Structures are given as C-alpha cells and as structure tokens.
Amino acid sequence: MPNFTLRRPTHLTRAHKVSAAVVATASCAAALAFTAAPSDAETTAGHASAAVKPVSANGLPLTAKDRADDGKKGQQLASSVTDGLKVTAVEKQGHTAKQAANRSAERKVIASPKSAAPKAAPKAAPKRYANNLDGWIRESLDIMKDKRIPGSYEGLHRNIMRESSGNPNAVNDWDINAINGVPSKGLLQVIQPTFDTYHVSGTPKKLTDPVANITAAANYAAHRYGSIDNVNSAY
Numbered sequence: 001m002p003n004f005t006l007r008r009p010t011h012l013t014r015a016h017k018v019s020a021a022v023v024a025t026a027s028c029a030a031a032l033a034f035t036a037a038p039s040d041a042e043t044t045a046g047h048a049s050a051a052v053k054p055v056s057a058n059g060l061p062l063t064a065k066d067r068a069d070d071g072k073k074g075q076q077l078a079s080s081v082t083d084g085l086k087v088t089a090v091e092k093q094g095h096t097a098k099q100a101a102n103r104s105a106e107r108k109v110i111a112s113p114k115s116a117a118p119k120a121a122p123k124a125a126p127k128r129y130a131n132n133l134d135g136w137i138r139e140s141l142d143i144m145k146d147k148r149i150p151g152s153y154e155g156l157h158r159n160i161m162r163e164s165s166g167n168p169n170a171v172n173d174w175d176i177n178a179i180n181g182v183p184s185k186g187l188l189q190v191i192q193p194t195f196d197t198y199h200v201s202g203t204p205k206k207l208t209d210p211v212a213n214i215t216a217a218a219n220y221a222a223h224r225y226g227s228i229d230n231v232n233s234a235y
Helices: 012-035 040-052 064-111 132-147 153-164 190-200 212-223
Strands: none
Touching: 132 153, 132 212, 153 212, 190 212
C-alpha cells in the first residue's frame, strides 16, 4: 500500500481568506452576545426589584423618616375620611328624623278633625197625653199654666163629674139655655157664646172638643169666680 502524507496547503486564495475571517467574526460576535445577554429570569428579577423600590418626589430612595412621615399622613388621611363619614351619617340621620317629624306633624294636621259647630239643642218631643178624662184634664192644666189661668186637677175633675159625668158629648136640652136655643154642651156644659168669648188660643175651636171645652170653661170661671176651684154648683 502506498504511503501518502497529507500536507497543509501553504498557499490560500484571497477568497478563502475572506470567508474564514467572516466565519471567525460571526462566531466571536455570537459568543460575546451569549455571554453579555442576561437570562430571562435575571431580567425579570431586576425589573421587579427596580419596580418595588419606593422613591421620593425628587427621585431619590425613601429614607426611614420619609416612610414614617408617609405612614402618619396615611393614618391622618384615614382618620379624616372616617370622621367625615361619621359626620355625614349623623347629619343624614338628623335630616331623616326631621323629615319624619315633619311628615308626622303633617299627618296630624290632616288627620285632625275640624272643630264641629255646636249642635243645636234637640227639640223636646211633644208631650203626649192619654185620650181619656185624665189625659184631657192634664193637657188642659198645662195650657192653663202657660196662659196663667188658675185651677187645679181636683177643681176641674169635681165640676166635670157634676156637669157631664165625664162625657164630652153630653148635651143639656131641657134648661133655659136649651129653651133659648143655645144648649149647654161638653164636659163642663158650656154654651156656644161663652165658648166663643173665652176660647183659649192653641186649642181647637170646637165646643165639644174635650181640651178646648175644659180650658174655655176654666178661663170663664177665673174671670167670674176667680178660679174653677171656687165653683161648686151650676155657674
């Protein structure tokens, strides 16, 4: 087998030299870039460290005194805000209470009934009397009292029983008055001319009406005898 010996070429062309230089330069640049460039973790840590470092208004790092002053200012600000909220809450409560009081007063004014006009005294119901001799006498006595005609229950009752026995339609057709054409009629046997003269206002204008007959006869007896109580016979 032949013995070959490799020899380094001693002469390189210009082009070969330029290519080699370019390759060497690129390799060096890559190596430098790889060495100088920090890792992503280091970059992130550096940024984070720079971001959290507090600085003062002039861009310098804060001292312990600056941090203490800032803490006091923060506490004062928080206290001021809290006090302001308390005052606002108290004022709001006061305003709400005042509005509620006003509404309550308004409701009282609205609900308060108007003073009613004084009611007129109710009229007394008319007195009722029995439709019999007792009732007729009692009604006649009330009218006589109002007209100031004297007489009593006993005096009226006594004369009525003697003259008509309590019959309001009794008629005397035999005495002188009857002969003259003006017979005596009613409970107290009154003739028409006497009744017309002594009739009492407020009673019926009918000779045989029980109440009208009694009060007219009592009025006549008061003028002639002083009272029906003084009559004990024909009058």
